[in-house]
Amino acid sequence: MPTIQTLLMPTVSQWLLSRDRLLALRARAEKKRQAASGRHVVHYFHQVDDPYSALTAAILPQWLARYDIDLQAHIVGPPPDSAAPDRARLIAYSRRDAALLARHYQLDFHDTGAQPDGAAVAEAARWLVGAARASRLPEIAGAVSSALWRGEPQGPRHGGPGGALQPADAATTASHRAAAERLRQQHGHYLGATFLYGGEWYWGIDRLHHLEHRLQLLGAQRPGVSGALFPPGTDWQAPVALARPQPIEFFVSLRSPYSALATARVYALARHASVPVHLRYVLPMVMRGLPVPREKRRYISLDAAREAHLRGIPFGRLNDPVGRPTERGLALIPLARRIGCEEAYLLSFMRGVWAEGIDAGSDRGLRTIAERAGLRWDDARDALRETGWRSIAEANRAALLALGLWGVPSFQVGGVAVWGQDRLWAVQDALLQGASSAASHSPKEPL
Numbered sequence: 001m002p003t004i005q006t007l008l009m010p011t012v013s014q015w016l017l018s019r020d021r022l023l024a025l026r027a028r029a030e031k032k033r034q035a036a037s038g039r040h041v042v043h044y045f046h047q048v049d050d051p052y053s054a055l056t057a058a059i060l061p062q063w064l065a066r067y068d069i070d071l072q073a074h075i076v077g078p079p080p081d082s083a084a085p086d087r088a089r090l091i092a093y094s095r096r097d098a099a100l101l102a103r104h105y106q107l108d109f110h111d112t113g114a115q116p117d118g119a120a121v122a123e124a125a126r127w128l129v130g131a132a133r134a135s136r137l138p139e140i141a142g143a144v145s146s147a148l149w150r151g152e153p154q155g156p157r158h159g160g161p162g163g164a165l166q167p168a169d170a171a172t173t174a175s176h177r178a179a180a181e182r183l184r185q186q187h188g189h190y191l192g193a194t195f196l197y198g199g200e201w202y203w204g205i206d207r208l209h210h211l212e213h214r215l216q217l218l219g220a221q222r223p224g225v226s227g228a229l230f231p232p233g234t235d236w237q238a239p240v241a242l243a244r245p246q247p248i249e250f251f252v253s254l255r256s257p258y259s260a261l262a263t264a265r266v267y268a269l270a271r272h273a274s275v276p277v278h279l280r281y282v283l284p285m286v287m288r289g290l291p292v293p294r295e296k297r298r299y300i301s302l303d304a305a306r307e308a309h310l311r312g313i314p315f316g317r318l319n320d321p322v323g324r325p326t327e328r329g330l331a332l333i334p335l336a337r338r339i340g341c342e343e344a345y346l347l348s349f350m351r352g353v354w355a356e357g358i359d360a361g362s363d364r365g366l367r368t369i370a371e372r373a374g375l376r377w378d379d380a381r382d383a384l385r386e387t388g389w390r391s392i393a394e395a396n397r398a399a400l401l402a403l404g405l406w407g408v409p410s411f412q413v414g415g416v417a418v419w420g421q422d423r424l425w426a427v428q429d430a431l432l433q434g435a436s437s438a439a440s441h442s443p444k445e446p447l
Contacts, residue, residue, distance in 0.1 A: 010317045017304075019309055025200070029198030040067070040220045042197045045193075047077065051094045053145070054098065057145040058108050065222070073137035073141075082293040112151060131165050210306060236428060242274070242432065248431075250266055255326050258420065259350070259409040260354040261315065264347060266411070286322060313355075314351065314356075318354050319357045319359050321353045321360050328360060334383065339379075352369045
């Protein structure tokens, strides 16, 4: 029997994640801005020992030169434990992924293979808080971050157009950080390298293009500015000849909105490359006992909707498949694989629960998903009684952890492993290069 939640969720989510609602919220924020100072105020939250914050710090002057805005900088600490359930892995592959991004965008980031020394982090924090309090953080953030990650001493003074800057004392630094973290939490986020503008969050250089587009629509760009500093990656649209074609290992969760966005794209990519996709399904994080706090769930849902709109992917009329719907959905994958319609079934399931509001926990809903993908319902009902999929999911989870990852969607091509639907450009690069480079990972898409 459907519950009130499964009946109402598609309608509610369709409204919450709709483009019309987002544009209405943006219009309300713009009206409020015009009624106040009239200035475009962007809040930036910087985590001193975060590799993504180091990349963002390096581009702040260039980015700010493009827009007539006021930047209010805040120095914050790491995300809370509830938002970083496997902190050691998070820290390790944050560095590797930042190095990957730095190479891709030709930025300065030096990974020594370890986090910066605690005393050096504290010293850098004092300099950055001093600069933030003087509204001059962009002047020194790049240099301070570069010195920190290279293990170099911080300079005795950081000059600039406004003269020499002084570091804040320890008490002021602690007070600033506490206030910044309260502000970040109050507005619904948990990470560093984040921008807040008009009630909307943008994480790292990967999402700056969304903010740039918004500012340009509002006329905040300076003369001659167009496009984005870091445009989103583009997918192959035609066949590509590969010297050493290798399969794509695709780690996926049926409950992951980012997996839903990646599924059609990765299969299309594989067709253009004439390589197979090896589907490696895992249970969702929350079904593996890993917490996903409310602010994290909210940001991921809103960001996924924004990314779906960018890519033209139907999304938002969802029926959360956590629990029984996911288990039933996974139980049919071995059957779909045996009869040769695994891709069609996965695409049908993802579209059904993330764009059409189908309740995969009901026979009616799952039957619709299965039959349109080519499965006979009688065979599907028999497959629902099988449990072999559980051991496969556990083996896939172990393989994912062995790559230094735990979230999805993740991809492996030979020796390259990346995490995130916004890393398909790296999958394409790995296919072109014969997957000879070292593994890299991205820590932001954890469902």
